[in-house]
Amino acid sequence: MNSESDSILWTSYIIDKVLLESRIAIPRHVLANTEIIKLEDHVCYGLVYHFRSFLAGKKHEVERSEESIKVPNSWWDHAKERFAPKWFLKQWPISYRTIATKTVFSFTDICPHIELPKNDKAHFEWLTTKTNLQGDNHEQYQKLGKPDR
Numbered sequence: 001m002n003s004e005s006d007s008i009l010w011t012s013y014i015i016d017k018v019l020l021e022s023r024i025a026i027p028r029h030v031l032a033n034t035e036i037i038k039l040e041d042h043v044c045y046g047l048v049y050h051f052r053s054f055l056a057g058k059k060h061e062v063e064r065s066e067e068s069i070k071v072p073n074s075w076w077d078h079a080k081e082r083f084a085p086k087w088f089l090k091q092w093p094i095s096y097r098t099i100a101t102k103t104v105f106s107f108t109d110i111c112p113h114i115e116l117p118k119n120d121k122a123h124f125e126w127l128t129t130k131t132n133l134q135g136d137n138h139e140q141y142q143k144l145g146k147p148d149r
Helices: 073-083 086-091 121-128 130-135 139-142
Strands: 035-041 045-050 056-072 095-109
Touching: 056 073
Parallel strands: none
Antiparallel strands: 035 045, 056 095
16 A cells, blocks of 8 residues: 555644733723623633723713705616616606714713822812814813823
């Protein structure tokens, strides 16, 4: 069965050992409110670490613009708009409807310097000012600095 005519081709590969590393830095006051969950990943045969914490923040919603969009009335009008020649549209015009739209922006201001439930008046005032929505409150934020440790 083993003859000299039977041959096996062996190919050599050089494989490097590559470092895979993940780090996360969690400040002490955030770590006090952090929930860490270790889950086993049965699909990839690995581990998943889930970090969950709470920070002081305030959510804002701002309506910025309203406009009207003109769209064809039905799927048939859409097809006519896209594929029909001009002579066809003269005989059977496209009917349109107008949809009023508005854009709502959601912002969340987060202040990681507040140690919950610390009574840090300056940072709470920063979170509650309306000028944060436009982002022009940066100078006031710089004046606040970091909380006392």
